[in-house]
Amino acid sequence: MCHNANMNKSPNTLWLLYCRPGFEQDCAQEALRQARQQRPVLGEQPSILADSGYVVVSLNDQSLSYGELIFARQLIRLNHTIAALSERDRLTPILNAIADIPGSFGTLWLEAPDTNEGKLLSTFTRRFQPLLESALREQGKLQEDIPNINKQQPRLHIFFPDKSSVMIGTSDPHNSADAIMGIVRQSMPPEAPSRSTMKLAEAIEVFMDRSEQTRLLRQGMTAVDLGAAPGGWTWQLVKRGIRVTAVDNGPMKGVLANHPLVQHLKQDGFKYAPRKAVDWLVCDMVEKPSRVAELIGEWFAAGLCKHAIFNLKLPMKQRLIALDGAFGGIRKRLDEEGINYRMMAKQLYHDREEVTVFLTKTKG
DSSP states (O other): OEEEGGGSSSOOEEEEEEOOTTOHHHHHHHHHHHHHHHOSOOOOOOOOOTTSSEEEEEESSOOOOGGGOSSOSEEEEEEEEESOOOSSOSHHHHHHHHHTSOSOBSEEEEEOOSSHHHHTTHHHHHHHHHHHHHHHHHTTOBOTTSTTHHHHSOEEEEEEEETTEEEEEEEOTTSSOSSGGGOOOOOOOTTSSSTTHHHHHHHHHHHOOHHHHHHHSOTTOEEEEETOTTOHHHHHHHTTTOEEEEEOSSOOOGGGTTOTTEEEEOSOTTTOOOSSOOSEEEEOOOSOHHHHHHHHHHHHHTTOOSEEEEEEEOOSSOHHHHHHHHHHHHHHHHHHTTOOEEEEEEOOTTOSSEEEEEEEEOOO
């Protein structure tokens, strides 16, 4: 069965969002809340499949802003769903569905859920991609070889929840993730002391473009890492030539145990304050979101740092409420001090039951 998602009984637009498996309710709840802030009326919502790694939401004329969504890895306007693909010929119905979408595309991404079942589809999608690409090029629907055009044109997403069904949609390069599956993967550096190093590496890639990375992560800068041991986040800063005060009662491991750019203080991260201001504060401590947020707010209010990346550990339930409280506390504190800032938050691929936040002072 093939249907155009925009030709249902209602004039609703369907949106496909990828997320971390287990966070489907949070992802949908957050997207619908963003939509209701523009216009409160929403129609009936598609059912949510637990642990599927994706959700579909139905909006009227509301829009979604990818950069303001915490739990969504990718934002796709859903054009077609084919619920029953024939094993004998998957290509023809997919091409027919794509032909109904106006215009051409700069990129073709074949994707599957970030689940164990989804990973089993990777061999199939790798084989299927060149067949679909060549057919779309012949039809003039795919123009990825034209210089710079693929950066402006919509991306075409072919999402396989399983081998027998497919969801077809498009994403706006300016309002979506610039990575297949919405995942900015990191490799584990052999010399880094813990896998948590990939969380900070991913945060830097997601929250800062190249020019901002060059400007904000310069050799000779200073940083404090609260809850540093065994040193995964400290390692990311040190490798960029940043001098780090690592605060943790636990030991620093590997190359960081006696590194010339690292001063290790065996103290409680909640009680430590530097004698003079530093450029960066990073923090990955296991504590309630509200308590970490209060600490970050105090550092900025006291002028102890200019930039921060920190993690907020999520409760099992009412995650959005916990995050609202944490962000509200930070905003209130910074607004009271008249501090101009930019704050962004995402549940990153290398995060688990947590959200990573980037906070930076800006000029007024």
